[in-house]
């Protein structure tokens with residue numbers, strides 16, 4: 001993605017919204033609900049690479065009983081998502097400024113109910129498929145912390161990445177459903193929340209691909 005301009009006063013602004021992130025998020029492993037003052041039986045939804053948080057904040061607002069945790073490694077980008085959450089006064093969303101490559105350090109077995117991956121880097125031009133967040137090794141790692149039968153919802157503009165991901169889901173024993181190569185003109189659009197990147201692609205006339213993959217039960 002395009003290089004982000006560094007946000008002014010980033011550390012001070014992060015500090016002002018400290019209730020939305022943790023100094024040591026790996027300490028929450030196995031206790032996210034408690035650490036976030038959410039009911040012990042609430043669902044935990046996880047977004048990987050949330051960008052500026054349009055999708056995350058809209059999901060959290062629509063689902064106040066769900067604990068929403070979003071990963072994003074780019075400091076100025078996650079700040080935008082955090083400030084958006086604060087402006088909206090959301091109480092059920094929290095952010096982790098870490099690399100998804102470290103994901104197992106943050107969640108215990110069966111801790112996560114649902115996963116969202118929206119417009120992750122396709123690594124097509126560099127031809128590095130193993131870096132894609134839907135590569136089988138990543139899926140195996142997500143399995144260490146999702147509940148049996150949990151769903152992973154995936155959206156992308158990139159057909160090569162999409163077809164690759166459908167194969168990876170199947171190879172990983174996941175059941176694939178709700179597949180569309182044109183989400184905005186499909187039956188699945190009525191409940192769809194557009195991300196920032198999704199809106200840009202749609203404005204450029206690019207069809208959005210979307211699928212849901214269910215982890216083994």
Ligand SMILES: C[S@@+](CC[C@H](N)C(=O)[O-])C[C@H]1O[C@@H](n2cnc3c(N)ncnc32)[C@H](O)[C@@H]1O
Pocket residue numbers: 001048049050051052071072073074077098099100101118119120121195196197198
């Ligand atoms: C193409 S953007 C999409 C952002 C948002 N999901 C959307 O659809 O508008 C991908 C985002 O994922 C983040 N990202 C990519 N790889 C990551 C990683 N390994 N760990 C954490 N964040 C990552 C990037 O910083 C970027 O903000």
